[in-house]
Amino acid sequence: MTADERIIETxxxxxxFPGGIVALDRFxxxxxxxxxxxxIGPSGSGxxxxxxxxxxxxxxxxxxxxxxxxPLDHHRKNRLLIRQEVGMVFQSFNLFPHMSVRENIDLAQVxxxxxxxxxAAEATMELLKKVGIAEKADRYPHExxxxxxxxxxxxxxLAMTPKVMLFDEATxxxxxxxxxxxxxVMRALATEGMxxxxxxxxxxxxxxxxxxxxxxxxxxxxxxxETERFFGSPHMERTKAFLSQIL
Amino acid sequence: MRALFHRTAAARRTAxxxxxxxxxxxxxxxxxxxxxxxxLGYHWQWYRVPRFLFTIQEGVWTAGPLLQGLxxxxxxxxxxxxxxxxxxxxxxxxxxxxxxTARALARSYLELIRNTPLLIQIFFVYFxxxxxxxxxxxxSAVLALSLFEGAYAAEILRAGIVSLQRGQWEAAHSLGLNLxxxxxxxxxxxxxxxxxxxxxxxxxxxxxxxxxxxxxxIYDLTMQGQTIVAETFLAFEIWFTVAAIYLILTFGxxxxxxxxxxxxxxxxxxxLGGPA
Numbered sequence: 001m002t003a004d005e006r007i008i009e010t011x012x013x014x015x016x017f018p019g020g021i022v023a024l025d026r027f028x029x030x031x032x033x034x035x036x037x038x039x040i041g042p043s044g045s046g047x048x049x050x051x052x053x054x055x056x057x058x059x060x061x062x063x064x065x066x067x068x069x070x071p072l073d074h075h076r077k078n079r080l081l082i083r084q085e086v087g088m089v090f091q092s093f094n095l096f097p098h099m100s101v102r103e104n105i106d107l108a109q110v111x112x113x114x115x116x117x118x119x120a121a122e123a124t125m126e127l128l129k130k131v132g133i134a135e136k137a138d139r140y141p142h143e144x145x146x147x148x149x150x151x152x153x154x155x156x157x158l159a160m161t162p163k164v165m166l167f168d169e170a171t172x173x174x175x176x177x178x179x180x181x182x183x184x185v186m187r188a189l190a191t192e193g194m195x196x197x198x199x200x201x202x203x204x205x206x207x208x209x210x211x212x213x214x215x216x217x218x219x220x221x222x223x224x225x226e227t228e229r230f231f232g233s234p235h236m237e238r239t240k241a242f243l244s245q246i247l
Numbered sequence: 248m249r250a251l252f253h254r255t256a257a258a259r260r261t262a263x264x265x266x267x268x269x270x271x272x273x274x275x276x277x278x279x280x281x282x283x284x285x286x287l288g289y290h291w292q293w294y295r296v297p298r299f300l301f302t303i304q305e306g307v308w309t310a311g312p313l314l315q316g317l318x319x320x321x322x323x324x325x326x327x328x329x330x331x332x333x334x335x336x337x338x339x340x341x342x343x344x345x346x347x348t349a350r351a352l353a354r355s356y357l358e359l360i361r362n363t364p365l366l367i368q369i370f371f372v373y374f375x376x377x378x379x380x381x382x383x384x385x386x387s388a389v390l391a392l393s394l395f396e397g398a399y400a401a402e403i404l405r406a407g408i409v410s411l412q413r414g415q416w417e418a419a420h421s422l423g424l425n426l427x428x429x430x431x432x433x434x435x436x437x438x439x440x441x442x443x444x445x446x447x448x449x450x451x452x453x454x455x456x457x458x459x460x461x462x463x464x465i466y467d468l469t470m471q472g473q474t475i476v477a478e479t480f481l482a483f484e485i486w487f488t489v490a491a492i493y494l495i496l497t498f499g500x501x502x503x504x505x506x507x508x509x510x511x512x513x514x515x516x517x518x519l520g521g522p523a
Contacts, residue, residue: 057417084423094418098436107432108422153418160422 007033007164007195008054013063015049015219023049024060025219031164034193038206038227041216042242047199050216051166054197055086068163084112087157091169093149095141095156101128102137105156113160120159127155131185147178154185165189167198203247207231215239289483296484299475313485316471317492323388323467324454324496330393331453335400340430342405353401360398366459368395373463388460396453403445407438440511447504451497458493468492 008031015024023046031037039047052058054065056072056079065072067082096104102124109120128134131151133144141149150170157165167186171179183205190196190209200206206213206227213230215222215238223230223239234240284291299311310318341353360368372391373384382390411434419429439446461470472489476482 055421057420080423080425083421088421090414090417092414094414096415096418096433098440108424111428111432112423156422
């Protein structure tokens with residue numbers, strides 16, 4: 001992998017929460033441009049913390065994070081720059097409830113990307129068509145189903161034209177019949193060549209859309225491999241045990 | 248259909264009973280008043296009151312001292328309310344700031360103001376600060392009231408801000424919004440809407456507390472009332488009238504806020520983007 005191909009480089013990340021819970025323990029991972037990395041593991045293994053550290057929602061205790069050549073350090077400017085290039089989708093959607101769907105998606109385009117309202121509106125409609133809910137543009141979040149809300153959240157993150165998308169258990173809070181519509185949007189993104197890090201329990205999605213699987217436990221990588229190899233012939237006993245439990 | 252009819256009939260019956268109870272309570276209160284008043288030995292002279300409100304001479308309408316006082320009260324309250332909101336918001340943001348200096352500053356201000364009586368603060372501003380700052384009685388009154396109410400408004404606003412889900416901040420941050428934009432577009436619109444009822448209460452307190460500025464020679468509603476009572480001995484009539492004027496003012500204020508609240512409630516804030 002050449003330097004140019006690497007879009008995310010994390011080395012020796014450690015993070016301990018107050019109370020002594022170790023979320024990341026010398027965790028290193030490099031992601032190529034256009035790669036879809038699926039992170040799996042039991043709850044409390046540090047998957048979400050890893051994602052949240054990548055855009056500075058959590059601060060690491062030590063180690064280094066470089067995204068598209070920008071180091072995530074104590075400079076506020078760098079942190080803002082990285083957040084502009086990294087989109088994030090949360091388990092609990094986190095749409096802005098006082099804004100319509102359209103306003104939710106417009107906001108950062110106008111305020112951060114400095115687009116004119118007209119340019120933003122055009123991009124917003126384009127994105128809403130892409131996630132399949134153009135007709136809901138003037139609705140408020142509480143008027144939408146969970147699946148629709150999450151698709152709006154994805155559109156909102158995409159509106160920043162990010163270089164990387166992070167999905168933090170994006171389907172875990174959804175009713176079963178709505179998981180499919182969100183995964184479909186994510187699959188389409190993966191096919192388009194978006195760089196994605198996906199924390200999920202959906203093994204079907206991991207198999208189908210993931211280029212590489214990372215299995216985490218207690219803040220460390222237990223095993224990481226190309227998708228086929230990972231599911232086909234896992235090397236570690238722990239991986240086998242985990243997979244036999246969830247598959 | 249039948250069930251629906253029965254329910255509405257029952258509801259109507261309950262409403263009638265309720266209204267009946269209200270008149271019963273009101274009637275008892277009125278009866279007690281009429282029975283009790285002669286015992287007071289007070290000679291009511293309501294007919295002397297109107298000219299203190301306004302006079303009409305040869306078709307020309309002139310505001311009496313009470314209405315002039317009301318105008319002063321309105322001016323002081325409106326100006327103080329504006330300063331209260333600015334000061335309250337600034338202090339709330341300071342308290343939530345990452346800077347130690349800002350937090351310490353906000354904290355000292357809050358503790359100082361909330362743990363001393365307003366009357367003493369008014370005296371302090373008028374007798375100590377105003378010569379230093381070279382401001383008059385009116386400005387002193389506005390300053391003292393804003394400082395006092397601002398401390399309470401700050402705590403109300405802060406409570407509203409911290410009551411929001413963490414996810415709202417995280418979503419704003421993850422989109423690359425800076426702190427100012429996050430507050431302005433995401434956090435404050437939701438927080439302010441949540442704390443509008445207690446904030447209205449604080450505004451009403453401000454109007455009532457403004458009566459205390461009569462102690463520093465400002466001819467507000469209360470001061471005018473006091474002067475009239477001193478001249479005419481119409482203590483009951485004048486103070487009842489003054490109280491009624493304050494009531495109209497504060498009740499009008501809450502009605503206005505309630506109307507504003509209804510207008511703003513485009514999106515209910517029950518489900519803060521959380522899971523369905």
